[in-house]
Amino acid sequence: MKFGLRHIRYFMAVAEELHFRRAAERLGIAQPALSRAVRDLEDQLGVRLFDRTNRSVQITQAGTTFLEGCRGVINAVENTVENTRRVHDGQIGRLRIGYTDMAIAGLLPRRLKDFQAQQPGLVLQPHHDVTTAQLHKLDAGELDVGFVTGPISRLGYDQCLIQSERFVCVLYEHHPLANRSSIRLEELAHEDFVHGTSKDWEHFHAYLIPLCRRSGFVPRVVQEAFNSAGILGLVACGMGVTILTESVRGSVGAGLIVVPLEDVSEQLQTVAIWKSETPDRATTLFIDFLRRDGSS
Structure with missing residues (x-):
């Protein structure tokens, strides 16, 4: 079939006005052109959409069914156009x-x-x-x-x-340093550490390793985990200590103590x-x- 949206809009105008002249005026086209377009549409469909007399225009049952479908088509097209514009504008x-x-x-x-x-x-x-x-x-x-x-x-x-955070030490609750209000990084020189893998956490290690070296040691990592939750879980088991950032305070569970590092001013x-x-x-x-x- 070769009809398009133009034919559908013409048909809908006639169906809503039930008058070819008024429909043509509404569309801003000549009445003969509108009549030809509707006849072409009927020929394409192989059905009569309107019953015409010299005095009236009535929509047929087939025309009513077609009108319902056309409204859905027009609404879908208009929604698609609107959504396309909104996607372009970043609104959806x-x-x-x-x-x-x-x-x-x-x-x-x-x-x-x-x-x-x-x-x-x-x-x-x-x-x-x-x-x-x-x-x-x-x-x-x-x-x-x-x-x-x-x-x-x-x-x-x-x-x-987005944010800058101070570094903190996380200890298990019975660790000898756990009751301190703050500690110096050098006091962790002989501790076992739990941390992320050097491959996955390389950008964090780019902060951690220089900090520790400046305090005279390289952290002895004895256990590794993929994420902070895993690291904290291993620390809670008493397998070592870790250095993370202050936002960890909101996620530490029972058995863990967060202690500030008094001699570290750098922020992640x-x-x-x-x-x-x-x-x-x-x-x-x-x-x-x-x-x-x-x-x-």
Whole structure:
């Protein structure tokens, strides 16, 4: 069949007006052109849509069925056009977001909640992963924005600071240092450590190892885990101590003590990172929000 939306709109105007002249005036076309278009449509369908006399136009039963379907078609087309424009404007769509343990334990949940309130049409899809894995996924186009341990020196990427956190020591409750209000990092020189693997946690280790070396030792890691929850679980078992960031206070369970490090002033940065080359509209809206929110 060769009829299109024009024929459907012409038919609907006649069906609603039940008068060819008024329908033609409503459409802004000549009445003969409208009559020809309706006849062509009837020929294409092989049915009579209207019963015409010199005095009246009545829609047939087949025409009523066709009208109901046409309304659905027009509504679907209009919704599709509107949604297409909204996707282009970043008002609907999806955002694939990566996050580390430190990011989700810190300021990220509030920022995601605030952004979602401003852009309810955008679906946020958060994925937990370590910094290294997020960078690979950003390279592969599998993430739009990553929240990673930074700063990151990476060609073709932009970033903005999300939070800076002080380092703390986490001890099991019966550890000799557990009742202290603070400790010096050098006091941990002979302790067994629990931490993430050097491969998965390399960006965190880029902070940790220089800090320890400056205090005269390299941490002796005796147990490893993939994430903070696993690390804290092993510390609670008495297998060693660990150094994380202050946001961990909200997730430590029974049997664990968090103690500040009095001689460490450095802070771990969490940054948002994304490809600098023409991000889509939804990503641009999110980045603009992060920058505004971070400066407030």
